[in-house]
Amino acid sequence: MNVDIQSLGTFNQLAHEGAEQATQSMGQMTGIDAVVDVTKITLLDRADVGEELAGRDFVGVQFSFDGVLEGDTVLAFDVDSAGTITEEMMPGSSDDEAMARSGIEEIGNIMMSGFIDGWADYVGATIDHSPPEYIEESGGDVLPDAPENGDHQQVFVFKSEIEWIDESVNFYIYMLPEYESLTEMMVEHVDTDGDAIPIDKLQTFNEMTTSGTQKAADNVEMMTGIPTESEVTQISFAPIEDVPKQIGTDTFVGTVVEFTGTPSGYLMVLFDEISAINVAEAMMPIEMDSDELTDQHKAAIEELGNIMTSGFVDGWANVLQTSVEHTPPRVVHDMGRAIMDPLAAQVGQHQEHAFIIDSEMQTDDIEFKAEIHALPDEKELRAALDDLDVERATETGADVEQIFK
Amino acid sequence: MPDVLIADDSEFMRNLLREILEEDHEIVGEVENGVEAVEVFKEEGPDLVMMDIVMPIRDGIEATDEIKSSNPDANVIMCTSVGQEEKMKEAVKAGADGYITKPFQKPSVMEAIEDVVPS
């Protein structure tokens, strides 16, 4: 089942324009000036959808839609921003619960119609949606529950982040189409065969990456003694200019390498400053107890980044029975987006869209969180997927003993 | 007491290896790339080289190849974060005698050394 890059781009554009249409409707109704920051398509484990919403409370509206495309969409506002929005629509209404709720339902209804209509127009068929259902939930629960026995564990999710100009409040539009109806629609809209991606193998690749992340997390645990859990692993697809936005504007410490082979590209391991200090000190034989990031910390991070990088890419090489070389790590300490920016620019010299592979790991013991982001060259990734033997997908490890007999 | 040369571009890793090894071994040198590894090997003729793979200027596999071609009796243990089967095969081809993947624990390092240079 092949899908070309162009149609992935078109679908991303549809979601983006839908989100813009929805945002504009909201602007007309409330006078609130907002812009759609990022829209991306992400392939991830259904159970991990909405992980990034953890720890915050949301209100929103949920719809199901059917027709040529089936699934659910959700519009989720931070609790605070929902209050502001209803207040803008009908002053005084945020104190009246029923009224506030009805306001959110109505605005959601109008916004989501705008969101869905573009899709229907594109495919030249109708997509019906159900009446809005008001929801008030914490974190990822704002999204519909995963089906108990879905055929596909991994799903494509379209996610738009909308940012208010004057305030640091965001809201989100999620679209969760049924895997089958979406991929059928994608396959039908293939424009060219030249740059086709075998979409099923993308799932296998994602599974390999999940085990690579686990290996990287095990490596962290061995070097630091800190029990480390790998969290979400996902592959996203976005226009190249949206790639740096995948990382926050905060300052990060970490390593960047260029990797070559099949696939090739760039890989970064990033820690927030506190995590970097914590993890570096856990690696050091002597107590440092420093609040500042020193050169010793950076040396430890350099080696940790190196080992995590290997843990992450070795699985690809072993499954594909090839080798993936990487440069010695370069240590970075800078604003997150500025770190990603030159890498996106290098990749952007040859392609308009990019796949971004993201993983996260963390621990409950101390404040520690790490992110791994890989930015593969599109052609090489396609070649890797072509070469990928799905049967070998679990052969991510190498047997040293066997080779050094 | 066997003498050892450590080749690794990471200062952190050189320190860690030195701490593990210095009790029972004489460290004759610590270098940061493959070119220096070959040079110091020729000067010092250590019993064992602990060789990283991914290093700037010249990688550890090339350096191992040169050391082993000039002196087939040399003992080289790859000590690397790379856990790729194809790389391990390349290391074998270059003549490596052992392969330790990072992160390692002291016992596995001691065991690998014992296999290659029995005391």
Next chain:
Amino acid sequence: MKVYDGSQTESPEQSTPERIKVGIAEYKVTTEPAVLTTSGLGSCIGIAVYDTRNTVAGLVHVMLPSAADIDGGNHAKFADTGIEALIEAMADAGASMEAMEAKIAGGSDMLDFSENGSSIGSRNAKKVRETLDEHDVPVVGEDLGGDHGRSVKLEADTGNFIVKSANTDSITL
């Protein structure tokens, strides 16, 4: 619903100027005393252009040197077409070509893995200078190169261009 009658149009507070965010491969123009901002410049360059006589100012965040090198994509992604689009939009907004000045920041060489040839950062910088020169817009301030990222703010009414790096204090061009 928002009621569009007189009672709703409270005058906005004058104390804080409007902030206009400019994303990667985007440009924005304002005729208000607003602050145009863009963040996370690595090898990218932020080009601020303002009219020294009237309040018309614009900021573009470009990623790559030339649109001729790659097909497709939006104009604001490239130094040559991005600057052109910005200058045109400013002229449309009432800026006079003769009164335009530019200040530029970014173009860092950080994380340049190319072993031969010049970095994207320096190629971006070269193209930005060339293009501004072609349009006779003088560069009156710059903070380019190095190996660190930057975020920038342009005050539309003063032409002050504030450059901030992760590990240093901000400078005003």
